[in-house]
Amino acid sequence: MPDKSLRIRRAGSAPPPRRPVMLAIAGDSAAGKTTMTKGLVEALGPERCVSLCTDDYHAYDREERKELPFTALHPDCNHLEIMEQHLQLLATGSPVLKPVYDHGSGQLVRPELVEPAEFVIVEGLFPLWSKLSRACFDVTVFLDPPEEIRRGWKIHRDTAKRGYTEEKVLAELERREPESEAWIRPQRANADLVVRFAPIEGRDDPPDTPLSATMMMRPTIDHPDLTEALQPGLSRAMHLKLERDPDGRPVESLHVHGYVPREESLAVEKAIWTSLGTPDTETPDCLGRLGDARSEPLAIAQLLLLYHLTDAAR
Amino acid sequence: MPDKSLRIRRAGSAPPPRRPVMLAIAGDSAAGKTTMTKGLVEALGPERCVSLCTDDYHAYDREERKELPFTALHPDCNHLEIMEQHLQLLATGSPVLKPVYDHGSGQLVRPELVEPAEFVIVEGLFPLWSKLSRACFDVTVFLDPPEEIRRGWKIHRDTAKRGYTEEKVLAELERREPESEAWIRPQRANADLVVRFAPIEGRDDPPDTPLSATMMMRPTIDHPDLTEALQPGLSRAMHLKLERDPDGRPVESLHVHGYVPREESLAVEKAIWTSLGTPDTETPDCLGRLGDARSEPLAIAQLLLLYHLTDAAR
Numbered sequence: 001m002p003d004k005s006l007r008i009r010r011a012g013s014a015p016p017p018r019r020p021v022m023l024a025i026a027g028d029s030a031a032g033k034t035t036m037t038k039g040l041v042e043a044l045g046p047e048r049c050v051s052l053c054t055d056d057y058h059a060y061d062r063e064e065r066k067e068l069p070f071t072a073l074h075p076d077c078n079h080l081e082i083m084e085q086h087l088q089l090l091a092t093g094s095p096v097l098k099p100v101y102d103h104g105s106g107q108l109v110r111p112e113l114v115e116p117a118e119f120v121i122v123e124g125l126f127p128l129w130s131k132l133s134r135a136c137f138d139v140t141v142f143l144d145p146p147e148e149i150r151r152g153w154k155i156h157r158d159t160a161k162r163g164y165t166e167e168k169v170l171a172e173l174e175r176r177e178p179e180s181e182a183w184i185r186p187q188r189a190n191a192d193l194v195v196r197f198a199p200i201e202g203r204d205d206p207p208d209t210p211l212s213a214t215m216m217m218r219p220t221i222d223h224p225d226l227t228e229a230l231q232p233g234l235s236r237a238m239h240l241k242l243e244r245d246p247d248g249r250p251v252e253s254l255h256v257h258g259y260v261p262r263e264e265s266l267a268v269e270k271a272i273w274t275s276l277g278t279p280d281t282e283t284p285d286c287l288g289r290l291g292d293a294r295s296e297p298l299a300i301a302q303l304l305l306l307y308h309l310t311d312a313a314r
Numbered sequence: 315m316p317d318k319s320l321r322i323r324r325a326g327s328a329p330p331p332r333r334p335v336m337l338a339i340a341g342d343s344a345a346g347k348t349t350m351t352k353g354l355v356e357a358l359g360p361e362r363c364v365s366l367c368t369d370d371y372h373a374y375d376r377e378e379r380k381e382l383p384f385t386a387l388h389p390d391c392n393h394l395e396i397m398e399q400h401l402q403l404l405a406t407g408s409p410v411l412k413p414v415y416d417h418g419s420g421q422l423v424r425p426e427l428v429e430p431a432e433f434v435i436v437e438g439l440f441p442l443w444s445k446l447s448r449a450c451f452d453v454t455v456f457l458d459p460p461e462e463i464r465r466g467w468k469i470h471r472d473t474a475k476r477g478y479t480e481e482k483v484l485a486e487l488e489r490r491e492p493e494s495e496a497w498i499r500p501q502r503a504n505a506d507l508v509v510r511f512a513p514i515e516g517r518d519d520p521p522d523t524p525l526s527a528t529m530m531m532r533p534t535i536d537h538p539d540l541t542e543a544l545q546p547g548l549s550r551a552m553h554l555k556l557e558r559d560p561d562g563r564p565v566e567s568l569h570v571h572g573y574v575p576r577e578e579s580l581a582v583e584k585a586i587w588t589s590l591g592t593p594d595t596e597t598p599d600c601l602g603r604l605g606d607a608r609s610e611p612l613a614i615a616q617l618l619l620l621y622h623l624t625d626a627a628r
Contacts, residue, residue, distance in 0.1 A: 004333065007449040008402050019318065059427075079427065082411045088322050089399070097396045099411055099425050108424040111413050113373075113393065135321035 017093030020116040021312045022136055023305065024127035024191075027143030028184045029073070029176070030154035032197060033123040035290065036143065039302045040121060043284035044309070050117045054124025056099050057083040062106025071172070073125060073179035084132050090116045091136040103162050119309055128187040138312040139221060141305065142191035146198050149211070189247055192221045192308075195301050200257060210258040210290070213297030215304060216245060217252045224307055226254065229271030237264055238300075254304075256297040265296040272300075272307050331407030334430040335626045336450055337619065338441035338505075341457030342498045343387070343490070344468035346511060347437040349604065350457065353616045354435060357598035358623070364431045368438025370413050371397040376420025385486070387439060387493035398446050404430045405450040417476050433623055442501040452626040453535060455619065456505035460512050463525070503561055506535045506622075509615050514571060524572040524604070527611030529618060530559060531566045538621055540568065543585030551578055552614075568618075570611040579610040586614075586621050 023040075025033045034053075041049045057079045058065075058072055070077055079099070086096040095115040102109050128134050128142070145153070151173060158164040164172075188194055194216040199205070217223045230240050237260035241253045256265065269283050284306070288299025337354075339347045348367075355363045371393045372379075372386055384391055393413070400410040409429040416423050442448050442456070459467070465487060472478040478486075502508055508530040513519070531537045544554050551574035555567045570579065587597050598620070602613025 004405055004449070004452070008405060008446065011444075011446040011449040061424075079411060081409060082427070085403070085408060085410075091318055091322060094399060095395060096399075097393060097411075097413055097425075110375075110422040111411075111425050113396070130325075132322065132325040135318070135325040138318070 017116075019091065019093045020118055020120045021138050021309055022087075022091050023119065023121045023309055024134075024137045024140040025121060025123040025143065026125070026128045026141065026184075026187045026191065027123075028150060028180050029125065030157050031143040031145055031150055032153065033143055035298070036141075036195075036302065036305075037121050037123045039287050039289060039298070040305060040309070042286040043302065043306055044119055048117055049119040049121065050114060051121040051123065052098060052114055054078075054083055054122060054126050055103070056101045057086075057124075057126075058099075058101045058108065061101075061108050071176045071179055073176050073184055075126070075129065075183060078126060080126055080129065080133075083126065084130060084136075087122065087127070087133055087136040090114070090120050090122075118313065125184055126187075128190045129183065134190055139193075139305065139308040140191045141193045141195060142188040144188055144194050144196045146196070149198060189245075192218050193304070194218075194245070197297065205259060208293075210293070210295035210297060212258040213254075213256045213301050215254040215256070215301055216243070217254065217304075218245065219250070219252075221308065222311070223252065224272045224275035224304070226268065226271055229268050230254075237261065238268055254300075256300050258295070258297060260296045262296065265300055268300060269303050272303050276307060276310055331430075333405065333407045334432055334434045335452050335623055336401075336405050337433065337435045337623055338448075338451045338454040339435060339437040339457065340439070340442045340455065340498075340501045340505065341437075342464060342494050343439065344471050345457040345459055345464055346467065347457055349612070350455075350509075350616065350619075351435050351437045353601050353603060353612070354619060354623070356600040357616065357620055358433055362431055363433040363435065364428060365435040365437065366412060366428055368392075368397055368436060368440050369417070370415045371400075371438075371440075372413075372415045372422065375415075375422050385490045385493055387490050387497055389440070389443065389497060392440060394440060394443065394447075397440065398444060398450075401436065401441070401447055401450040404428070404434050404436075432627065439498055440501075442504045443497065448504055453507075453619065453622040454505045455507045455509060456502040458502055458508050458510045460510070463512060503559075506532050507618070508532075508559070511611065519573060522607075524607070524609035524611060526572045527570045527615050529568040529570070529615055530557070531568065531618075532559065533564070533566075535622065536625070537566065538586045538589035538618075540582065540585055543582050544568075551575065552582055568614075570614050572609070572611060574610045576610065579614055582614060583617050586617050590621060590624055 025036055027033050037051045041051050059077055059079050060068060065072060086098060089096050093116055095113055097111045098114045099111050100109050128140055154173065155166055155169045158169045159166055196214045197211040200212050226240055230238060237257040239255050241255065243251055243253045245251045273283050283303060287302040288294045288296060290298060339350055341347050351365045355365050373391055373393050374382060379386060400412060403410050407430055409427055411425045412428045413425050414423050442454055448454065468487065469480055469483045472483045473480055510528045511525040514526050540554055544552060551571040553569050555569065557565055557567045559565045583597050597617060601616040602608050602610060604612060
């Protein structure tokens with residue numbers, strides 16, 4: 001029935017809607033996706049940027065999942081076909097009626113209308129899981145903290161905000177591990193940027209030093225030129241390094257140490273920001289916020305993403 | 315960003331999904347849409363036919379609607395853009411995650427996955443409301459009982475099944491009348507078939523006689539040829555008549571009186587069914603069921619729709 005397709009297309013409203021810039025922030029549970037997203041939405045402003053979480057595409061509620069032979073990290077536990085459909089719709093400028101998973105009660109509740117703004121940030125376990133879902137994004141990031149760091153974050157969050165006991169979280173982490181390996185971590189290979197927050201090995205920084213960050217920038221998209229701002233020898237707290245990614249492909253890595261002084265990070269922030277060709281604009285000052293504290297590595301990671309969002313919108 | 319559209323299309327799964335035959339059954343609240351739909355789904359079998367109700371696209375729950383200056387019959391009270399989107403997806407063979415409005419509690423609840431079967435029947439207040447929604451259907455019907463009949467049906471159903479008092483239903487009917495006129499009844503002009511169940515004026519049939527039916531068949535689709543089975547003078551209980559529809563356009567009307575004997579209606583059923591060119595197939599015997607009673611006019615109306623569904627599938 002190609003006639004019906006044609007009829008539908010001819011009956012559709014013209015002109016076609018404006019297409020948003022789409023950013024994927026993928027990563028395992030409690031990898032820091034929401035923290036990263038929040039700073040970006042705040043920097044762009046909620047009128048220009050909407051965010052959504054792919055956890056909402058869970059096909060089963062918490063009670064139902066107890067009876068299943070897999071966890072929420074398994075594709076079969078999620079409406080991934082619908083997630084892909086909604087990503088395509090958003091990427092081409094259409095609204096979606098997004099399902100809602102309530103992490104507090106563990107229930108699937110009333111869906112909500114999401115209209116694409118200038119920027120759409122999609123964070124979650126599965127945004128990069130298929131070729132089709134990846135085709136919806138302009139920029140893709142995978143958050144990749146070391147497992148022991150992520151476990152600590154997950155225990156802290158799930159006991160504080162989601163009503164689990166520490167034992168339950170530990171048991172769940174163990175149950176999820178094979179599925180993390182099979183379905184979540186492979187998405188790292190498909191990200192334009194892989195961001196890893198971790199302490200620097202071998203250093204004995206005071207305990208309140210922010211985590212350092214390593215940003216692996218794959219040449220799948222054009223990154224800002226930081227070679228001038230980060231000439232060798234100029235800085236010990238930040239540096240660029242040519243490396244191979246875990247698959248042996250060449251990448252450039254930006255290392256930002258947690259103890260980096262504000263002046264140094266400002267110089268790099270300026271280099272990133274002026275690469276956009278709008279040197280007069282101030283870099284947003286809500287970046288790097290971590291509760292009441294501030295993290296220069298987080299600020300730089302967020303600014304790098306902001307650079308790519310702004311660049312893709314042009 | 316046409317490149318992204320192309321990337322999405324190229325990443326999509328091939329071959330394209332099979333497209334279902336889509337039937338719209340539009341009409342005001344309690345016009346008999348569910349009764350009509352139920353018989354068709356049963357006749358085709360739930361493995362070949364799914365049905366959905368556009369009431370599920372209510373944008374507000376019952377509590378929220380109390381504060382609004384319009385009723386559920388107003389376009390602004392419904393996610394009609396999403397309804398259109400879902401109709402397009404279903405019409406082109408894709409599943410949708412359909413919202414769910416619970417008529418019992420008046421709440422919007424967890425959405426459900428609807429995968430298009432061979433046939434998709436969409437009943438509700440708004441399936442024919444826009445050019446785009448109409449383009450999604452192969453066959454369209456409007457149920458058009460006289461207002462006093464519909465009021466009786468609505469009072470009966472809403473007090474028995476939806477927990478309203480009779481006074482509430484009457485007040486609601488009055489409140490809805492201007493919106494029925496503005497938004498629901500105009501859809502009648504866009505239906506291939508307009509079906510009206512009503513008593514025959516001037517006759518004094520016993521009170522348990524089924525309602526008669528008038529089926530206005532617009533030449534917008536090809537109807538089965540009934541001229542031979544319904545030669546003038548052959549039957550008083552069923553006849554064809556050339557008429558003008560309320561807009562002055564020519565239509566053929568099939569009148570089936572409530573008291574029609576089973577033998578006569580069987581002859582017409584056979585004429586409809588053999589027009590499909592499969593004379594050996596029995597007509598489904600679940601048609602015409604009205605609770606525990608049987609209505610020949612309903613059976614013929616349902617068979618006519620079944621004819622069109624089967625015809626469109628070829």
